[in-house]
Amino acid sequence: MSTSGSSSLSETCSLDSAYWRTVHIHGREFQDYSVERVIYPVPIDEDEADRLNRQHAVFRRLFDNRLIFPPIEDPKRILDCGYGSAAWAIEAAEKYPEAEVIGVDISPHLKPVETPGNLWCQVDDLNEPFNFKPGEFDFVHSRLVAPGINRSRWPSYLRDCFSVLKSGGWLQMVEIYFNVQSDNGTLTENHGLRRWSKTYLEIFENDKDLRVPTRMQSLMETAGFTQVQNRMIPLPLNGWSRNERDRAIGNLNSDNAKHMINSMALWPFTERGEISLESFYVMIARARTEIDDLNLRPYFPLYVAIGKKP
Numbered sequence: 001m002s003t004s005g006s007s008s009l010s011e012t013c014s015l016d017s018a019y020w021r022t023v024h025i026h027g028r029e030f031q032d033y034s035v036e037r038v039i040y041p042v043p044i045d046e047d048e049a050d051r052l053n054r055q056h057a058v059f060r061r062l063f064d065n066r067l068i069f070p071p072i073e074d075p076k077r078i079l080d081c082g083y084g085s086a087a088w089a090i091e092a093a094e095k096y097p098e099a100e101v102i103g104v105d106i107s108p109h110l111k112p113v114e115t116p117g118n119l120w121c122q123v124d125d126l127n128e129p130f131n132f133k134p135g136e137f138d139f140v141h142s143r144l145v146a147p148g149i150n151r152s153r154w155p156s157y158l159r160d161c162f163s164v165l166k167s168g169g170w171l172q173m174v175e176i177y178f179n180v181q182s183d184n185g186t187l188t189e190n191h192g193l194r195r196w197s198k199t200y201l202e203i204f205e206n207d208k209d210l211r212v213p214t215r216m217q218s219l220m221e222t223a224g225f226t227q228v229q230n231r232m233i234p235l236p237l238n239g240w241s242r243n244e245r246d247r248a249i250g251n252l253n254s255d256n257a258k259h260m261i262n263s264m265a266l267w268p269f270t271e272r273g274e275i276s277l278e279s280f281y282v283m284i285a286r287a288r289t290e291i292d293d294l295n296l297r298p299y300f301p302l303y304v305a306i307g308k309k310p
Ligand SMILES: C[S@@+](CC[C@H](N)C(=O)[O-])C[C@H]1O[C@@H](n2cnc3c(N)ncnc32)[C@H](O)[C@@H]1O
Pocket: 039, 040, 052, 056, 081, 082, 083, 084, 085, 086, 087, 088, 104, 105, 106, 107, 110, 124, 125, 126, 127, 142, 143, 144, 145, 147, 148, 149
C-alpha cells in the first residue's frame, strides 16, 4: 500500500508512478492502472472531481448533513473506503478533529492537495485483502464503490470491514442500484434512461455485482454484523416530487445525474460494449432530456446499510 499523506509535504511519501499514470480516452482522463485491470474505469479528471463534490452535496441534503448514521459518540479511528474527491473524508476529519481518518482509494488523483492534518489518504485496491490490523477502527464508511468491487470479492470485503473494526464499531454502506425506476411507471424499455441502465448492468454482469445494494443486509449478517439495517431511499433524478424537501434534492441531483450517466458509462459502453462513440452520445443526450422530464418521475434506488460488530 502506498501513502499520500496529510497536508504536510514532509509527511508525504512518494507514490508508485504506476498509480499516477493516466490515459486519455474519448477526451476524458482515466487512471491507466485502473483501466488496464478493469478496477474502476471512470475518469479521474477535474470534471469527475467536481461531480463527486456536487454528488456529496446531494447526500448532505438527503441525509440532513449527517455523516455517520449509527450511534457513535467519539470515533478515534475512521476508515473511508473509496474516498474519491475526499469530500466525505474531509468533513469527517473536520468534524472529529481528535480522530484519525484514513482514506483508501485506487486513484490518488481526485482529492484536493490541501486536506486536514488528521486525514491520511492511501492508494490501494479494495479487491485485495486489507492491510490494517484487526480491531483498528471505530467506524468504516464505504460509499458508492460497488462498480469497483469484483463480484467474488463481496463476502471477503465485508469480512475485512468486520475484522478491522473494534468490538462495538460500526460499518456504514451507501450504494446506488443503477436500475433506474419511475415513481409512476412511465419509463419504458425504449426510454434512453432504461436502455442506459440495462446496458450498464449487462456489461458488468460477469465481473461486478451491481445488484449488491439490494443484498447488503444478508452480506453484512453473514460477515458477523449485528443490528443490521438496509433501507432503500429513492434518489430522484429531477424535481418531480410534490414534497418540498424531495423536490429540492431532485433539483440538486439532476445535474449530477446528467454527468454521472456520462462519466460512469463512457469506458464500459464504448470500450467494452459494442456501442460506437456517436451512438453513446446520442443515448446520453436522450437520457439527459429524460432527466429533465418531470412527468417521468425518475429515480435510482439508493440503499443505506449499517451494521455493528458485536
Ligand atoms: C463514485 S466514487 C465515490 C467516492 C466517495 N466514496 C463518495 O461517495 O463521494 C468511487 C470511488 O471509489 C474508488 N474505488 C472504486 N473501486 C475501488 C477499488 N477496487 N479499490 C479502491 N478504490 C476504489 C474509485 O476510485 C472512486 O474514487
